[in-house]
Amino acid sequence: MDHITVMPADVKWQDAPPSLPKGAKIAVLEGNLTAPGPFTFRVRVPDGYKVPPHWHPAVEHMTVLQGMFYLGMGDKWDETVAKEYPVGSFSAMPQGMHHFAWTKGETVIQVHGMGPWGITYVNPSDDPRNAPSASKQ
Numbered sequence: 001m002d003h004i005t006v007m008p009a010d011v012k013w014q015d016a017p018p019s020l021p022k023g024a025k026i027a028v029l030e031g032n033l034t035a036p037g038p039f040t041f042r043v044r045v046p047d048g049y050k051v052p053p054h055w056h057p058a059v060e061h062m063t064v065l066q067g068m069f070y071l072g073m074g075d076k077w078d079e080t081v082a083k084e085y086p087v088g089s090f091s092a093m094p095q096g097m098h099h100f101a102w103t104k105g106e107t108v109i110q111v112h113g114m115g116p117w118g119i120t121y122v123n124p125s126d127d128p129r130n131a132p133s134a135s136k137q
Contacts (some may be wrong), residue, residue, distance in 0.1 A: 004112070020051065020127065021049065023045060024045045026042065031115060034115065038113075039115045045107050048067065048104070049107070051101045052077060052100055053100040053126070054099070055120055056093070056097075056119055057096070058095050058113050059095055060113050064085045066087060067107025069089070070084055072090060074097050077129065082100075
């Protein structure tokens, strides 16, 4: 591995993959999200952004860089079990742990782990790739 440095002015935002709800932007800082190996990426989302209950195929590490992030564990959306994660908060979730999230204010999180990165929704109807408009894109 080579030394990698990404300065704030060099962060390149692009539309998030279709597996995430519309409105998210991502910036890959390290690695390839679709390949085996280490990755680091940032996700920028608008106020009120929601990700329904889902899980990831590998351990996921998350740090809040901006905004307010809410994270709840479980198969069903239940805001009463969620925890508030202000700027500077960190969370590491085991492979396959079911969780959901939402934001207050524009929020940026940094995610790192070992790829390939993926997301599977607990309820397939929550998966944006299964939305009727997804097949028209």
